Amino acid sequence: MRLNDRNLLAMGALVRYPLRTLMMLTATAMGVAAVVVLTSLGEAARSYVAAEFQSLGTHLVIVIPGRSETSGGGLGMMIGQTPRDLTLADAQALLRSSAVKKIAPMMVGSASVSYDGLERESPILGSTPELLDVRQWSMALGEFLPNVDMERAASVCVIGETVRRELLRDQPPIGKWIRVGDRRCRVTGVLGNAGRSVMVDVDEIVVIPVVSAQALFNSPSLFRILIQAKSREAMATAQRDVRRIIKERHQGEEDVTVITQDAVLATFDGIFSALTYAVGGIGAISLIVAGVLIMNVMLIAVSQRTREIGLLKALGARQRQITALFLTEAVFLAAMGAVVGVALGYLASIGLGLIYTDLEFQPPLWAVGSAVLIALACGVIFGISPARRAAKLDPIKALAGK
Template sequence: MRLPDLIRLTTSSFLAYRMRSFLTALGIAIGITAVILLTSIGEGLHQFVLSEFSQFGTNLIAIQPGKTQTQGGNAGIFGSVRTISLEDAEALRHLPNVEYVNPSVTGNAELRANGKTRRTTVIGAGHNLPQVLSSRMQSGSFLPDDDPTQARAQVVLGAKVRQELFAGQNPLGSYLRIGGQRYRVIGVMEPKGQMLGFDMDDTVFIPAARALELFNRPGLMEIQLSYKASADLNSVTRAITARLKDRHGREDFTLIPQEKALEVLGSVLDVITFAVGALGGISLLVGGVGILTIMTMAVSERTAEIGLLRALGARENQVLTLFLGEAMLLSALGGLAGLALGVGIAQGLHLFIPALPVHTPWLFAVLAELSAVSIGLAAGVIPARRAARLDPVDALRTE
């Protein structure tokens, strides 16, 4: 049997049984659509979460009070013999490979300006916060490099706070009250957006020493430290640990490298993406059962045709190839239709719901198509072998 004859015989069955072929391919198409749609949403979520966490850079280490215990969770400031302090932050500035250090205290307070009142997040920070968290100024300047114990009453506004309290005005040089204390506005931050529900623009920044007084806290909530991109993370963490242990007498603090956190988060999100893709893959198995059923029926209906082919000299492997080709072609066409449908639905969702992160991973798309063809091949093996082993004389008698 020549190759053109094999192709013609394979495709002729689709034309003879159009509805049956369509419904068989539809089962595979629905499975591929489910895989593409779910993995597109999963991968979009993956990229969105990683971008949210990495927008402040990856060469970061957060230092928190309290030693993480084996039962999980951070002991925090209440489980620590000694809190981390402004002096600790200053001591870390002089370590090798350390670029910038930012002491951080966060709380909530009421702001008053121009007869308006707004309750928002107040962040106590150092003068290096823009460098540590990759932030930029829209106007004015950030907090100056003052003596921590003599910090001036100055404030930098987030973009939303500036709009709410000083709409249509230049706030630089104006005054506002934070928790009853008077602060002078020296700068406005560029819009940063939200990070996992936390609005970075609805904040104000004051010196960390004044935030400790405002919130009546004995120590910092966190020290954020950025290090050189060329530096070895383990060397940096060892130097930090040694310096703080010298100051505290014990390891009563926790280091959280952003790089390690992103690696763990990426691994978790990879598993989630794979899991949702596997759920969609169940539909592919259902489609494979459909191909198995249809091909079994096709062998029964075309027994006489098989007998005639064998009588005319077709070998067993040629009949086997004929039916396997039909099964693979059905699954391949269904897979291509599913790819187009899945990508179309995913992009349509993103078009109508822009906030929904959608990204089609083409590796998954290729694997889904290969899986569809493989399932078609596997589902067609049993019917094809049955057809190839039919006795030509017995097959012709069914006519």
């Protein structure tokens, strides 16, 4: 039989049994749509996290106290050793590396912040003027920390938008003296539009000079040292230099963890890619379920059309022709289901994009492609057994409808 004729015959049969066609179409479409939506969800999450890490700053290298061991619990932990503190002197020493452009030591804690009888608990960030650049924050109002020696404690602070709104209300914030913990400081500026950034909600925080924070929390130990490398290429050198310098200063012990933004990003990227594959796989399983449904419904179709098959045989149809005819039907169903499913998937992605405006839903092409391919393969694989059954029917019994 010619391909064109076969397609016509198959289409005719599909149109003739609309309920059956619709059922199988829906099953396949749901499977394909599931793959498309789930993977676009995974991709959206992945690119969201990637963007978040980009907002961390450029060419960022982060020094964290304590060695992160890849094997066991670490000898140090077992014999009760604690890592040496990271100090301001350590931070300053890092500037010796030619690959390092800027450093920003960070202390983190929490304290009550009050003004004129209003009080709230806020995360307190102790740092230096360089932080603004390193984290690529901006100011909404006034100035960031004054550019003085990092060892000097100045009674100044910079506040986030929420803090300003809740404590100072409508008053002009610059120059107001607020109380942070047990000390008073003058507001020099309000942090700008950075909004949420990885690790901190900028609107909620109060930034004070790092020395003030050390005094406030009564500890010399830094939480992090953020380093901006001179260029992307310099990041590896910076990382190496940082390790060497800290090791020198810590009596030969490499007791810090140095991570680069890229490495963190790569890790998250890997996690979210795996996640995307996983949810895509779950969607693919639903496609295979759809395939099983195709098989069952095709088997019913074969028994419904037994007499027609008998007739075709009497008219001289070869087994191969009958197999091809029913297989074509199954593949058509799968193909139509795939098209509808891709359309539904894209629609759902657009819908999700309207609900979760932070995320960008763009179904990945590889997922769309493989969903369609799997749907077609299901049509063939699960269509072949009913088609062969049809082809093998005994013509006399089939004509009698048995």
